[in-house]
Amino acid sequence: MKITTGEIATIVEGTVEGDPDVMIHGPSPIDEGKPGTVSFLSNPKYEQFLYSTNASAVLVHEDFSPLMKINPSLIRVKDVGLSIAKLFEHFSTRKVPSHHISDDAFIHEDAIISPNISVGMFSVISKGAEIGAGSVIHSHVFLGENVKIGKNVTLFPGVKIYNDCEIGDNCVFHSNVVIGSDGFGFSKDSSGNYEKIPHLGKVIIESDVEIGSNSTVDRGTIGDTIIRKGVKLDNLVQIAHNAEIGENTVMAAQSGVAGSSKVGKNCVIGGQVGIIGHLKIADGTMIQGQSGVTRNVRKENSKLYGTPAISYQSYLKSYAHFRTLPDIAKELATLRKEIERLKLINNPQNPEKK
Amino acid sequence: MKITTGEIATIVEGTVEGDPDVMIHGPSPIDEGKPGTVSFLSNPKYEQFLYSTNASAVLVHEDFSPLMKINPSLIRVKDVGLSIAKLFEHFSTRKVPSHHISDDAFIHEDAIISPNISVGMFSVISKGAEIGAGSVIHSHVFLGENVKIGKNVTLFPGVKIYNDCEIGDNCVFHSNVVIGSDGFGFSKDSSGNYEKIPHLGKVIIESDVEIGSNSTVDRGTIGDTIIRKGVKLDNLVQIAHNAEIGENTVMAAQSGVAGSSKVGKNCVIGGQVGIIGHLKIADGTMIQGQSGVTRNVRKENSKLYGTPAISYQSYLKSYAHFRTLPDIAKELATLRKEIERLKLINNPQNPEKK
């Protein structure tokens, strides 16, 4: 798995400044850099570590100028983040399972299985399910009837997908993700009991979507719940019935979108954010962690914070004053006293006056 | 699966206004209504779509008067919500699995299995477990020793129920729900290490309870955790040890109740709400999403918001002023200056005075 700095430069389409023949056996963080490893400088806050790191090579932006002499070779690249992704891919030791269908999996005779797929132990592929070429279904996975899985999809152990849901190419779902469970829809009858509303829709997940462990996506009531191309959901995220998440939107852990809300493209949604139902959130909206969005967001690229969420800047300004509310209350009481005194002075009946 | 508008009226106990012989093959949302489908108008905000929808029939409240001429047939009903539930049930294509016990399931010889049940592949039914008539246990389900499952219960793939827990009739638990795991109870010893408190209680879930994907209900320490009849929990909800959730209470996704709290009947608890331990929450309490309840709620039908939660109206009023805190602070500073000026004017030593 060893590789030279020069070969790394080729992989990341960069240029070496220093010895191109240093042998590198893996990556390391710049603040814990070890000889024989390649590190990287993407966050400027970490620049201090560049001058003391023991890493043998460091990926930097092509325009970077060091402030003093440094020991490691530099590999200059256009985009440090993307170069890390490529380089880590190179060093990744995750075995792609050789294509193998376990004898201990159950595959219905009417399922449609492409060549070159893997199915792990104790997985269940139901009647009418389809799996595209190159997909890897790990152990303990359940695919309901007529589920469609695209090409090169990876489903980690314990993923459960209910009947009729459709998953695009290159998706990755981590362990115990649930897709297509019934939405939270009930109708109250006259005696106050709830009657279940059957969910006739399904979930459609487009290509290049990654979903973190134990996240849940409910099926639509009528019409479908839709996750567009390139969406990334972190762990323990909840997407309710009939919601739609726009292309390349990312949602951090433990955030949730309630029923029928439509989130735009390229949004960045922080951890533990909640978005209530039936809203439209414009493209490029950024929502700070733990915010609660209760209104439509019409302006693109808005930045929000708070519960209920207002503009990020407004929330921070108001919160700064919130912290001084005891002082504000005290000053108000002082002003009250001083005004009473002034009123007394200015009162013609006041004996002090005259 | 086709049906006439007249037959629909019979199912929902309504009356047709228009042609009772139109063929309908499924439902559609009113804003995306298609010919040959039945739509519905339950939320008045959507009335505008009634006048342009292409749906062939629309369910409306029996007292509804359209503002202008409309194309679809109307089916007038007492309760649109309940009628939807009934109608969707009719159109639902979810196959009820024919009663079948998989050869690939493990059923202990001392488990008690009623007639007409299903057990899916790779499920485990432990010693002493009981399953009531008509229940459907999907794949990858685990039932611990002496677990009791009522009649007509549905456990979706991956549900895990620890030993001794009791589940009532007609319950539905979605994938990867966990019932009966140990509560979060530890005792700190003199060296600062935590010693586990064994959990001797169990979970009792009464009838007609639905629990969403990946939700968790912990067993009691001593005494039991209890979920009463008709409760509905959304996805990723947490119920801690010895909590009790009252009849027909609903809890939205990612909400949680801490240890030993007793939530009343008919409460409506929003998404991401947290209720701390050892509280009593009165019947009919409504808690806005993301609120944090830290005190007993004694008055029935209270409406709460905020962290810590106060009355809904109070929170919204205070929050409106929170948004203007920078203005409040500025006005306070201005008043201070004006008062200083007035004090100067009113000071007998002030040369300006005289």
Place this chain on the structure above:
Amino acid sequence: MKITTGEIATIVEGTVEGDPDVMIHGPSPIDEGKPGTVSFLSNPKYEQFLYSTNASAVLVHEDFSPLMKINPSLIRVKDVGLSIAKLFEHFSTRKVPSHHISDDAFIHEDAIISPNISVGMFSVISKGAEIGAGSVIHSHVFLGENVKIGKNVTLFPGVKIYNDCEIGDNCVFHSNVVIGSDGFGFSKDSSGNYEKIPHLGKVIIESDVEIGSNSTVDRGTIGDTIIRKGVKLDNLVQIAHNAEIGENTVMAAQSGVAGSSKVGKNCVIGGQVGIIGHLKIADGTMIQGQSGVTRNVRKENSKLYGTPAISYQSYLKSYAHFRTLPDIAKELATLRKEIERLKLINNPQNPEKK
């Protein structure tokens, strides 16, 4: 399973005040105490129930003095909490499965299995995985390649552990916990699409760690995610890539720590708390439920509240004034009017003046 009060005193290293020969068959809560059971008084709020309980014996602190005559025998102990833990252990009926490796489990021929372990049905132990003596792997568990499990570990049904992760002795993971899924790391390319960053690190969990149902711990990008000795995580908790949780820290349900944050020892983190990425949280920090921590916490034993989190006392004080903001705004408007009136009086051009 019956035992006398005298034998209980021996187990908990306490002294009986009253009859040492009363037969006890189990514990009960003091407010629902029944004859033939032992109860306990650890929270002083519950002292009232001591005087009316029907429990036959009650564990109390060795220095406790009752305010009036009581019926039950008292068992005086140094630490009521620890004594409960010991006593409950005695009464616990959870069967330790006799060591048995199910024929329906899959164990790779190159896995390393110690004596006296159990492996439940439909579990998968991959190539190179190791399991220490006395460990109990329940059903539907997945252990990836080269996973190392220490001694006396319990993995409840449905736990999934990805390749290369290391778990210390005496750990307990509840159902559907996921360890070692990929962190949430993506790099945006020039067309706005996210490219996945492979995760080369792993998860290291030290000994005596308990993790609640459906919680998730992601593997490191480079370097590892680390959970130190004695940590206790409740249900539905999220630990992101490269985070580190210090010794004996406890985190309540639905809380989360974002990427690369280092949480100190002996911290107490409330439910639904969020800690953003790249922070350091000092030892002994206490964080109130639902708080959002956005800055380093440098001072040990700090107590925090709010979003963004400030000191607990400050938050409560400010929040008390937040609740009166409508009054503050009204008073401010009144002062404004009174000042205008005073300015008028003090204006030399004012005809009222003179």
